């Protein structure tokens with residue numbers, strides 16, 4: 011059954027921010043919450059919108075979804091998808107009864123055992139997440155990184171059993187059946203209780219001699235090197251998926267997601283595709299104007315400071331920011347100037363500034379325009 015697009019479900023644009031997504035979810039929840047709408051279809055709808063919200067409100071899941079569609083979240087179980095959201099406090103905030111909460115709410119009926127087993131036949135290993143720290147330069151220019159991940163490999167000597175060749179023997183507690191049967195008589199009735207054998211854990215065989223290669227674990231701890239392509243424009247939370255590199259599963263291995271974490275830059279601050287830099291300028295430059303040089307991602311940039319620039323003025327240098335991910339163009343660089351007031355003036359500087367102050371006051375009519383009488 012084709013799943014509906016999460017953005018369409020919530021009725022928001024793909025560019026919608028956190029606030030817009032939350033508002034859309036709130037409005038729909040107010041309409042479909044079982045306390046407000048007795049129709050069973052509404053409860054089903056509640057599940058659909060909550061799933062969409064759980065994905066789109068989580069930056070990492072949203073990015074997976076944006077990049078790969080529903081396929082990006084294949085490795086997540088229903089519980090995994092919902093786990094990231096604190097629905098309890100969310101509903102509290104909305105003034106609605108919490109039904110996703112622990113202790114027999116709607117969560118259990120919607121995502122109960124029946125639903126999960128029929129939905130997921132393939133037993134896939136767990137997905138793994140690897141956080142990769144990168145620099146702002148890495149995401150500005152693109153980079154290739156090598157990550158070394160621990161990887162469990164099934165031991166080829168024992169095929170994962172953990173026993174040396176011929177080192178398995180029939181369990182003496184359960185006589186190889188893997189089950190223990192306990193009978194209890196009560197009058198004419200006999201109760202039979204069957205449990206998994208606690209010695210062989212239901213396998214029917216026990217290890218007499220451990221496999222020498224894996225010390226009885228059945229797997230070997232190895233490492234694997236993977237090359238991660240960091241595309242220009244990627245940001246924290248951007249995930250690169252390596253299919254089948256996750257934990258081994260009964261039927262198929264899970265996937266590995268290498269998730270980027272862009273480190274803070276000592277000079278630039280990133281906001282989306284734009285970068286911000288603060289630059290101190292002398293008060294004389296601010297007053298008289300001039301050309302200054304400012305740091306840029308690809309080297310220093312020239313910036314014209316106009317006459318009479320105030321502190322806090324923001325200048326924009328077009329197309330000197332971060333490349334737009336998978337699109338043409340770049341963000342901009344913003345330069346916030348801070349006018350520095352000089353300290354520790356020399357005597358001569360002080361005199362000049364006093365003179366300046368006097369001229370200024372006279373100009374503004376605060377002092378009579380007569381011949382200077384404070385002259386020393």
Ligand SMILES: [Zn+2]
Pocket residue numbers: 165166167168169170171172173221222223224225226227228229
């Ligand atoms: Zn082995």
Ligand SMILES: [Zn+2]
Pocket residue numbers: 181182183184185186187188189207208209210211212213214215
């Ligand atoms: Zn046994």
